[in-house]
Amino acid sequence: MTNAVPSAAIEIRDLTKDFSLNLRGIKLRAVENLTLTVPEGQVFGLLGPNGSGKSTTIKIILGLLDPTAGECKVFGVPSRRVDSRLNVGYLPEAPYFYRYLSGMELVKFYARICGVTGKRLDARVAEVIDWVGLSGAAKRRVGTYSKGMLQRIGLAQALVHDPRLIILDEPTAGVDPVGAAEISELILKLKTQGKTVLITSHLLAQIEDICDRVAILDRGRLILEGNVTELVGQRDRQALIVDPLPLEQLEELKEWLATRGHTLNAVEQPRARLDQLFLSKVSRSPKGGKE
Numbered sequence: 001m002t003n004a005v006p007s008a009a010i011e012i013r014d015l016t017k018d019f020s021l022n023l024r025g026i027k028l029r030a031v032e033n034l035t036l037t038v039p040e041g042q043v044f045g046l047l048g049p050n051g052s053g054k055s056t057t058i059k060i061i062l063g064l065l066d067p068t069a070g071e072c073k074v075f076g077v078p079s080r081r082v083d084s085r086l087n088v089g090y091l092p093e094a095p096y097f098y099r100y101l102s103g104m105e106l107v108k109f110y111a112r113i114c115g116v117t118g119k120r121l122d123a124r125v126a127e128v129i130d131w132v133g134l135s136g137a138a139k140r141r142v143g144t145y146s147k148g149m150l151q152r153i154g155l156a157q158a159l160v161h162d163p164r165l166i167i168l169d170e171p172t173a174g175v176d177p178v179g180a181a182e183i184s185e186l187i188l189k190l191k192t193q194g195k196t197v198l199i200t201s202h203l204l205a206q207i208e209d210i211c212d213r214v215a216i217l218d219r220g221r222l223i224l225e226g227n228v229t230e231l232v233g234q235r236d237r238q239a240l241i242v243d244p245l246p247l248e249q250l251e252e253l254k255e256w257l258a259t260r261g262h263t264l265n266a267v268e269q270p271r272a273r274l275d276q277l278f279l280s281k282v283s284r285s286p287k288g289g290k291e
């Protein structure tokens with residue numbers, strides 16, 4: 001009998017996670033009855049305030065924590081099974097990397113753990129370091145890297161075994177807007193390669209730009225889930241952007257609209273987003289990474 005091809009990268013069903021806080025049995029419910037599907041080939045944003053259960057959910061997906069109730073599958077394989085992780089790359093929140101290794105040694109270390117060996121090893125490590133833009137700094141100790149460089153070397157270690165699903169827990173924490181934009185570009189490139197990306201971030205503008213779907217958690221509960229365009233789009237409204245109109249022409253336009261039963265709801269000057277202004281003014285990182 002052949003196995004059916006799973007259409008979901010991650011399937012979470014009725015997931016609950018309680019942490020015991022002390023020996024008297026006091027418990028904290030970090031995730032409550034969560035049901036969620038991450039479709040294959042999409043960028044999926046897991047959002048929520050601090051302490052809402054995002055990292056706990058990720059650790060259960062990765063099999064690093066056992067759920068109290070419910071189940072989780074990765075490409076159809078239950079998370080408790082070791083082989084569910086073969087196709088997964090993971091960048092933890094606040095990763096700790098051994099500071100005396102060079103970037104290249106660090107990625108090699110993770111490559112070996114993930115089963116990349118032999119002749120393929122050196123070529124794959126160099127390829128993935130180049131891909132995250134750190135070739136020029138690959139021989140430097142990780143302890144000398146900036147936060148943005150650390151996140152990019154972390155991304156390289158998550159990608160070195162060419163996984164189908166990449167889980168990034170706050171990959172832009174502490175990274176400046178240029179570095180965050182570069183990480184966004186890399187995530188979108190992963191999507192064009194057919195990868196699935198699950199990302200958590202508190203940078204909601206970044207999430208809106210790169211995610212196909214989002215789920216919002218609050219105190220461990222799912223409060224909203226859906227396609228980003230559908231969630232934030234205002235279908236009952238349209239914005240027309242025109243060159244500045246003299247006052248009398250604006251009045252004429254209002255009258256013209258009124259005679260056709262429409263109302264001009266707002267006249268305002270469109271604003272560039274501050275992040276776009278920032279990115280247009282400051283320099284991009286050189287290939288070796290910013291200091």
Ligand SMILES: Nc1ncnc2c1ncn2[C@@H]1O[C@H](COP(=O)(O)OP(=O)(O)OP(=O)(O)O)[C@@H](O)[C@H]1O
Pocket residue numbers: 019020021028029030048049050051052053054055056057093
């Ligand atoms: N090992 C643990 N033991 C006890 N409580 C824990 C443990 N790990 C997480 N928690 C608690 O579970 C809740 C959810 O934490 P979690 O780290 O999943 O939140 P988060 O959404 O990732 O937050 P942040 O945005 O700050 O990263 C929090 O109240 C947290 O204190």
Ligand SMILES: [Mg+2]
Pocket residue numbers: 054055056093169
């Ligand atoms: Mg977290």
